[in-house]
Amino acid sequence: MDVLKLMAVLAELPKDRTRLLDNLGRVRHEVGPITPELSDAVADHMNVRRGEVHEVVSFYSFLDVPTDAVRVCVGPVCDCLGARDVLAREQEQASGVPVLGVECLGHCELAPVLLRGDSIEPEAVHRTNDGPSLALGSRDATLADYERRGGLTTLRSLPENEQIIAELKASGLAGLGGAGFPTGLKWEAVAKEDGPRYVIVNADEGEPGTIKDRYVMELRPHLMLEGMLIAMSFAEASEGLIYLREEYATARTRLLAAIAELREAGLLDGRSIELVVGAGAYICGEETAMLESMEGRRGMPRLKPPFPSQVGYLGRPTLINNVETLAHIPGILSNGGEWFAGLGRNGATGVRLWSISGAVREPGCYEAPNGSTLRELIDGLAGGSTEDIGAIVPGGAASGILPPDALDVPLTRDGLREWGAGAGSAGVQVFPASYSPLRLLAETMRFFAEESCQKCTPCRIGNRGLHHVLEELGQGTVVMSRHQVEEWLDAMAQTSICGLGQGAPFPVRNAFRFWPDLFAALGEPEAAVR
Amino acid sequence: MSAPVRASVPFTLDGKPASAPEGELLVHAAARHGVFIPTLCHDDKLDPYGGCRMCVVGVEGSPRPLPACATRVTEGMVVSTNSSVPQFRRTLTEMLLTEHLNPDPGGRPNELVDMAEEFQAEAPFILPDAKREPYDDRNSLMGYNPDACILCNRCVRYTQEVMQCSALSLEGRGPDARIVPTHGHSWLDTECELCGGCLGVCPTGAIYEKFEEGTERPERTLEKVKTTCTFCGVGCQIDLNVDPETKRIVKVTSDPTYVSNEGNLCVKGRFAFNFVHHPDRLTEPLVRGEDGELHEATWEHALEVAAQGLNDVKQRHGPQKIGFLASARLTMEENFAIQKLARTVVGTNSIHSCEAT
Numbered sequence: 001m002d003v004l005k006l007m008a009v010l011a012e013l014p015k016d017r018t019r020l021l022d023n024l025g026r027v028r029h030e031v032g033p034i035t036p037e038l039s040d041a042v043a044d045h046m047n048v049r050r051g052e053v054h055e056v057v058s059f060y061s062f063l064d065v066p067t068d069a070v071r072v073c074v075g076p077v078c079d080c081l082g083a084r085d086v087l088a089r090e091q092e093q094a095s096g097v098p099v100l101g102v103e104c105l106g107h108c109e110l111a112p113v114l115l116r117g118d119s120i121e122p123e124a125v126h127r128t129n130d131g132p133s134l135a136l137g138s139r140d141a142t143l144a145d146y147e148r149r150g151g152l153t154t155l156r157s158l159p160e161n162e163q164i165i166a167e168l169k170a171s172g173l174a175g176l177g178g179a180g181f182p183t184g185l186k187w188e189a190v191a192k193e194d195g196p197r198y199v200i201v202n203a204d205e206g207e208p209g210t211i212k213d214r215y216v217m218e219l220r221p222h223l224m225l226e227g228m229l230i231a232m233s234f235a236e237a238s239e240g241l242i243y244l245r246e247e248y249a250t251a252r253t254r255l256l257a258a259i260a261e262l263r264e265a266g267l268l269d270g271r272s273i274e275l276v277v278g279a280g281a282y283i284c285g286e287e288t289a290m291l292e293s294m295e296g297r298r299g300m301p302r303l304k305p306p307f308p309s310q311v312g313y314l315g316r317p318t319l320i321n322n323v324e325t326l327a328h329i330p331g332i333l334s335n336g337g338e339w340f341a342g343l344g345r346n347g348a349t350g351v352r353l354w355s356i357s358g359a360v361r362e363p364g365c366y367e368a369p370n371g372s373t374l375r376e377l378i379d380g381l382a383g384g385s386t387e388d389i390g391a392i393v394p395g396g397a398a399s400g401i402l403p404p405d406a407l408d409v410p411l412t413r414d415g416l417r418e419w420g421a422g423a424g425s426a427g428v429q430v431f432p433a434s435y436s437p438l439r440l441l442a443e444t445m446r447f448f449a450e451e452s453c454q455k456c457t458p459c460r461i462g463n464r465g466l467h468h469v470l471e472e473l474g475q476g477t478v479v480m481s482r483h484q485v486e487e488w489l490d491a492m493a494q495t496s497i498c499g500l501g502q503g504a505p506f507p508v509r510n511a512f513r514f515w516p517d518l519f520a521a522l523g524e525p526e527a528a529v530r
Numbered sequence: 531m532s533a534p535v536r537a538s539v540p541f542t543l544d545g546k547p548a549s550a551p552e553g554e555l556l557v558h559a560a561a562r563h564g565v566f567i568p569t570l571c572h573d574d575k576l577d578p579y580g581g582c583r584m585c586v587v588g589v590e591g592s593p594r595p596l597p598a599c600a601t602r603v604t605e606g607m608v609v610s611t612n613s614s615v616p617q618f619r620r621t622l623t624e625m626l627l628t629e630h631l632n633p634d635p636g637g638r639p640n641e642l643v644d645m646a647e648e649f650q651a652e653a654p655f656i657l658p659d660a661k662r663e664p665y666d667d668r669n670s671l672m673g674y675n676p677d678a679c680i681l682c683n684r685c686v687r688y689t690q691e692v693m694q695c696s697a698l699s700l701e702g703r704g705p706d707a708r709i710v711p712t713h714g715h716s717w718l719d720t721e722c723e724l725c726g727g728c729l730g731v732c733p734t735g736a737i738y739e740k741f742e743e744g745t746e747r748p749e750r751t752l753e754k755v756k757t758t759c760t761f762c763g764v765g766c767q768i769d770l771n772v773d774p775e776t777k778r779i780v781k782v783t784s785d786p787t788y789v790s791n792e793g794n795l796c797v798k799g800r801f802a803f804n805f806v807h808h809p810d811r812l813t814e815p816l817v818r819g820e821d822g823e824l825h826e827a828t829w830e831h832a833l834e835v836a837a838q839g840l841n842d843v844k845q846r847h848g849p850q851k852i853g854f855l856a857s858a859r860l861t862m863e864e865n866f867a868i869q870k871l872a873r874t875v876v877g878t879n880s881i882h883s884c885e886a887t
Contacts, residue, residue: 036713051689051696051712051720058701281703298700303580303600454681454700454707455581458618461625464657464705479655484624491621494594495583502594 006031006038010045017048018314020056020296024063025246025277034063048296059298059453061102061280062246068097071115071247075104075208076393076443077357080435083112090114103282103447104208105247108357108429109364118249128215129381131367132343133331133351134324139219143261146222154330155226155233155267161191164234168329170337172349176212177202177285177322178396178425179499180413183329186319189309190235193317197235200294200313200320201228201242203251204278204285207396208447209427212353213323215365217244217251220327221258225273227326229262230333232271235319240273243290246280282451286498287320289453300453301498324353346371346410356382358430359389370423371415375407377428390433395424397444398503401437403514420510438518441511442470448504459501462492466508473521482512482522539605544612556598556609557585565611568619568645570626571682572599573731574786575793576691582682584622584645588615620649626680627653629660635675636738637746638729642680659705667711669718671741671801672729678736679709685728685737692794697722726800730784730793741801744773744780752780759799762885763861766791766799779803844876853880 009030013023023042028034034042034057043053057063062071072078072087083101090099107113107120114121130137140146159167169184190197201224205213216224232240244252252275259273276294278284284293288302291313312318328350332340341349348371357363361383368377374392378385392402394411400421402409409415411423431440445467452459465480465488472479480488489505496502512519536551543563550559555578557567571582578600586595590608595615623645630653633643646652662676681700686709689697697720699712712720729737739745752771759766767788771781782800786793805811815832816824827835843852854872856865865883872881 039713049690049694049696049721051686051699054696054712055686055699055701058699059703061703283703298703303578303597450704452704454703455579455683457581457583457622457625457680460681460707461628461657464659465625465628465655468655468657484654487621488625490616491618491625494616495586495618495622497580497583 001032001035001037006041010041013042013045015046017046017296018294020046020048020053021060021279021293022276024053024057025279028063029067033066052297055298056296059281060278061100063279065098065100068117070094070097070099071102071105072099073103073105073107073111073113073115074101075108075111075447076397076431076440077108077209077429078104078112079443080358080431080440081111086112086114102280103451104206104210106205106211106214106245108209108211108355108427111357111363115247120250124250126215126219127362127364127366128219129366129368131351131353133328133340134216134220134223134353134367136215136219136353136365136367140222143222143258143265146220146226150334151222151330152226152267154334155229158230158233159333161234164230164333165191167333167337171328171332171340172337172344173325173328173332173340175322176324176328176352176425177205178207178399180423183321183325186309186321187231187234189307190317190319193310195236196316197237198313198316198318199228199232199235199237199240200290200318201240201323201326202285202287202290202320203242203244203248203323204290205248205323205425206245206282206285207425207427208444209355209357209393209429210396210425211355211357212365212426214248214251215353216323216327217248217255221251221254222262223330224323224327225255225258225262227321227329228273229267229271230329231319231321231326235317237319238271240271241276241294241313242273243276243278243284243294245278245285252277281453282447283453283498283500286500289498290320291318298453300455301500303497343369344371345369346373346412346415348410348412352426354381355425355427356430357428359386359432360384360430361386371410371412373408373410374402374428377411378407378430382430385430386432388433389430390435391431391437391440393427393429393431393440393507394421396427397447398499398506399424399427400506400510401440401444401514402510405514420513421506436518437511437515438470438474441507442467442474444507445470445504448500452500456495456497456501458488458492459496459498459504462488462496462501463504466504469522473519476521478521478523480522482519482524483526485522486525539603541603541605541607541609543609544614545610550603552605553602556587556596556601556603559603560587560598560609560611567598567611568648569599570641570645570680570733571684573684573688575731576684576687579683579687582622582626582680584619586618587611619645620651623649623651624654627651628655628657630680630734631656631660631677632675633678634735634748635678636673636735636740637748638732638735638738639749640678640735641733643734662708665710665714667716667718669716669724671724671739671797672717672726672737673740674711674737676708676710676736678734680734680736681707681709682733683709684731684733685709688727688731689722693723693725693727695721695723698728724797724801725795726797727794730795730800739781739801744776744778747773747780749781749783754783759795760859761796761798761802762858763865764790765861766795768795768799770803778807840876849877850880852876852878853882854878856881856883856885858883858885 039057043050074083128136173183174180283289284299289299293299308318343351366381389404449463493505539552567585569585580597580600585598587598588610589596686698754769769783770779784793814826817827856868
């Protein structure tokens with residue numbers, strides 16, 4: 001370790017607790033992976049107890065990993081397309097550089113993928129379309145590009161807050177990170193609370209199979225930032241923060257450049273936009289875990305209520321929106337909520353970005369109406385499937401697992417409810433018939449178990465337990481009856497603190513329902529649960 | 531300062547009218563109405579955590595049950611704890627048992643095992659990754675067996691919230707997460723003061739006393755004798771845990787309900803009681819005789835000799851040649867008596883207590 005370098009870096013580190021994650025990231029980049037000694041050095045410098053810094057460092061996947069490490073994605077799509085072989089090959093060829101298997105890297109259209117340092121392999125290309133709302137077809141490399149396409153007009157002539165709420169409600173826009181909470185209601189709730197307020201962009205896209213926020217940030221960073229500035233004006237917030245996942249290096253560079261351009265253009269006067277970079281933890285996409293992480297603690301979800309709109313960042317009312325959600329807002333305010341709502345189909349309102357990956361010819365990220373069917377997305381946008389479809393995950397790990405029979409179901413809340421699934425983050429993952437649903441399910445539960453923050457019992461042990469049950473079932477062994485599994489699922493769905501544990505039962509219940517033969521050995525479900 | 535008095539508000543508990551100060555934790559409000567809600571991660575000394583989920587209850591209007599340890603009473607709240615709402619206690623207990631490899635590493639009570647009995651819960655299997663890395667600490671007072679830990683985080687929160695120290699950390703994420711003295715160091719190499727508070731709050735006995743023979747004897751078979759700690763003037767209330775056969779003190783515990791220390795102890799109060807049975811302990815006053823040796827004496831005689839000695843010094847050299855050093859173990863009243871003796875009887879202002887250093 002270069003002690004002089006460490007001393008020099010430490011001297012520059014701010015001591016505010018909210019900067020802990022940033023500080024650790026900087027020490028990792030400039031001095032080396034965070035060892036216990038470095039952890040203690042940062043703790044002493046910041047006057048934070050050593051144990052608490054150790055808790056934070058050990059919570060994240062990457063702080064103690066060198067920056068040039070090779071990270072091979074073993075998310076479900078990559079797993080299905082040969083990630084385990086890639087991992088084995090890399091480990092064999094490794095020359096002193098650590099090679100790790102990591103959860104979804106958010107580049108599923110390139111699967112199987114890996115990160116060598118900050119560079120993605122294979123090389124990233126954007127496969128997308130020019131939708132009516134986000135028009136991702138061409139990239140805004142500079143603020144001038146963005147303005148030429150009509151950018152910033154909404155920000156420069158913002159309607160009154162009441163009007164903004166009315167348009168958002170009329171648009172039917174709902175949070176696109178996965179939870180789908182109506183955006184108009186969320187904004188209204190924050191406006192009711194006393195200031196000062198914060199605005200935070202959730203750019204911790206980590207839902208397996210989901211690449212849309214990365215597309216927005218890489219192709220149209222100014223569009224998202226305009227949405228963010230509108231939110232800040234609306235909430236009278238002088239401080240805005242973006243929590244970005246560490247793996248998105250290109251998005252990071254482009255966002256920073258775009259923020260600098262906005263600052264130079266005088267659009268940030270009296271306001272600040274800061275980028276907070278994560279360190280590898282899926283759970284930090286959960287909004288209260290994200291707040292904890294930003295405040296310099298382990299990313300463990302808070303108990304709700306109170307909700308972040310009441311008690312959020314540093315105890316203040318906080319407006320938290322997903323990247324894509326914000327990107328739709330300039331268009332909604334300039335064209336009207338009715339316009340946006342009218343873009344939907346099959347009774348649904350609006351459009352959204354669908355990340356389509358797996359066994360399709362043209363995997364990518366496409367804008368299409370809400371209410372589209374899987375067949376329309378796969379055949380109409382993603383070039384059709386490469387082989388017989390075995391299973392489809394419609395919107396991220398906890399959205400459910402659907403059989404090919406569901407190809408013509410409109411992907412709406414109501415349409416999917418009958419199938420026990422949800423559209424979630426619209427990360428459509430198409431799995432070939434050759435990939436066993438049991439393997440898919442076991443991998444999903446392994447993912448949840450690895451990513452559980454460990455705070456609550458049902459998530460902490462439930463996911464590990466179900467993974468064990470499925471692994472054993474794959475070997476032909478039954479370690480728990482179907483009845484008892486149902487009891488566990490119930491406890492997870494009902495008593496987990498956050499969406500991770502609450503949502504984990506969805507894919508399991510789907511699989512039980514659509515592939516009953518695979519689980520027959522577990523016995524009858526029995527109706528008497530509860 | 532006492533807490534501000536809050537208005538009592540009506541609410542409904544299991545279909546019956548109830549009332550509680552607004553903002554009281556449900557777990558407490560229910561207990562006052564005779565409804566016991568089991569908890570594992572809750573401790574009154576600590577901020578609400580809501581992690582183990584054992585205490586979830588139905589609250590009308592909430593889509594999911596809420597933890598009674600972290601939910602506060604509001605006016606008109608309708609709370610259900612009984613079989614009218616889904617019960618998860620047995621299932622949650624089963625879950626915890628699937629990685630509870632060692633229920634009794636050191637004789638301390640285990641609340642999880644009690645709950646397993648009450649709810650008739652058994653582990654359906656043992657998780658393949660249940661085994662945690664063993665932890666062997668070179669300190670001679672406290673042991674820790676990670677295989678009894680249920681990650682309720684009480685010990686870590688105790689160190690952070692009550693002791694304000696860095697002795698323990700909740701380390702990692704996912705199946706590898708564990709509680710361990712910070713960085714896996716020995717407690718002796720952390721900020722730990724060996725107060726044993728983590729041990730006192732541990733619900734499963736994963737942290738335990740290891741210093742004395744007989745410690746491993748189940749704590750519940752020991753006789754508790756309530757007394758006051760003699761180490762300082764605070765007057766912490768303690769329970770001497772006496773082995774009923776040998777009549778020797780095996781360990782010291784303290785109950786959270788005890789006034790003045792609320793179950794908290796320091797390293798001396800919790801661990802330094804071996805002087806009681808020590809063969810060198812003085813049980814009678816000793817006075818040095820003409821022969822130069824110490825001889826047992828009565829208190830009356832001993833005090834007379836001491837007074838005579840002090841008087842002789844005062845006569846020969848004056849009162850300023852005498853100073854008083856008071857023990858830190860004295861109470862305030864005893865210290866008052868000492869300075870009174872020094873100033874009015876002997877006539878010196880040279881008085882000191884080692885409490886001052």
